[in-house]
Amino acid sequence: MIRRRFVQSALSLAAPPPSKTHIVSLSFDDGFKKSFYKIAEIHESLGLRACLNVIAIGHTAQFDIGRLSSGGANTNVPLGGFDDWNKLKRRGHEVMAHTYDHARLIELPLAQAKELIDKCTAYFERNLEGFKTGESIYSFAYNASNAELDEYALSKYLGIRTRGGAVNPLPPRRRAGCVSFGPGNCDAFVAAEIDKFLASAGGWFVFNAHGLDEEGWGPMSSAFLTSLLTRLSKLPHVELLPVGAVLQREAKLKL
Ligand SMILES: [Zn+2]
Numbered sequence: 001m002i003r004r005r006f007v008q009s010a011l012s013l014a015a016p017p018p019s020k021t022h023i024v025s026l027s028f029d030d031g032f033k034k035s036f037y038k039i040a041e042i043h044e045s046l047g048l049r050a051c052l053n054v055i056a057i058g059h060t061a062q063f064d065i066g067r068l069s070s071g072g073a074n075t076n077v078p079l080g081g082f083d084d085w086n087k088l089k090r091r092g093h094e095v096m097a098h099t100y101d102h103a104r105l106i107e108l109p110l111a112q113a114k115e116l117i118d119k120c121t122a123y124f125e126r127n128l129e130g131f132k133t134g135e136s137i138y139s140f141a142y143n144a145s146n147a148e149l150d151e152y153a154l155s156k157y158l159g160i161r162t163r164g165g166a167v168n169p170l171p172p173r174r175r176a177g178c179v180s181f182g183p184g185n186c187d188a189f190v191a192a193e194i195d196k197f198l199a200s201a202g203g204w205f206v207f208n209a210h211g212l213d214e215e216g217w218g219p220m221s222s223a224f225l226t227s228l229l230t231r232l233s234k235l236p237h238v239e240l241l242p243v244g245a246v247l248q249r250e251a252k253l254k255l
C-alpha cells in the first residue's frame with residue numbers, strides 16, 4: 001500500500017495532467033535585451049514561464065553580431081548579458097544555452113564543434129545561477145545539427161532543441177524538433193501552425209521564435225504573442241511550458 005501511494009504521488013507530480021493532450025513551447029532565441037524583458041513580462045501577465053535561450057558570449061565585444069542577421073533581419077539592437085539572464089531566471093523564467101558564439105557547428109570539424117559545446121557549457125556553469133547541465137537544454141544555432149552533434153550534446157545535457165517537425169510525439173523525447181520562420185514577421189506562420197496543431201490529436205508543438213516586433217530574425221509582434229498566449233491559456237486541453245520544463249518533468253517520471 002505504501003509503495004502504491006508513493007507511485008501515485010510521484011506520478012501526480014510528474015505526469016502531464018491527463019486532460020492536457022497538446023503541449024505548446026514557444027522557444028525564444030538569441031537574447032535581444034529589450035525583447036527578452038518584454039517576452040518575460042507578457043508571460044508573467046498570464047502566470048506563465050518564458051522559454052529563453054541565450055548565447056554565452058552574445059553580450060561581449062568579441063561576439064560577431066553578423067551571425068544573427070541572415071536574410072536582412074534587424075539585429076542592430078543590444079543583446080542582454082548574464083546580469084539580465086540571472087534576473088529573469090530569478091523571476092521564474094527558463095534560461096537555457098543557445099551556443100557559445102552562434103557558430104554553425106555542422107560546418108566545423110567535429111572536434112572543434114564539440115569543443116564549442118564544451119565552452120558553452122563551462123560558460124553557463126560559471127555565469128548562470130543554478131545552471132545544471134544535466135537538467136538543461138542545448139539549442140543549436142540555426143537548428144543545425146547532425147547525429148554526432150546530437151549524440152554529443154545529449155551526453156551532457158538533459159535535452160536538445162534542433163531541426164525537425166513542429167510537432168513532437170508524446171511522451172516527449174530528449175531531442176525536441178522545432179520549426180522556425182523568417183526573416184520577416186512570423187505571426188501568420190505561427191497562427192497557421194498552431195491552428196493545424198490544435199486540430200490534431202495532440203503532441204508537443206515547439207516553435208523557435210527570436211525577438212519581438214522589430215528585433216531579430218523572424219520577429220513576432222508583441223500584440224500577437226499576447227493574444228496567442230491568452231487564447232491558448234484558456235483552452236483546457238492545452239499546456240504552455242518551456243522546453244526544459246517539459247523534459248525535466250519527463251525525467252522525474254522515469255526515476
Ligand atoms: Zn540563434
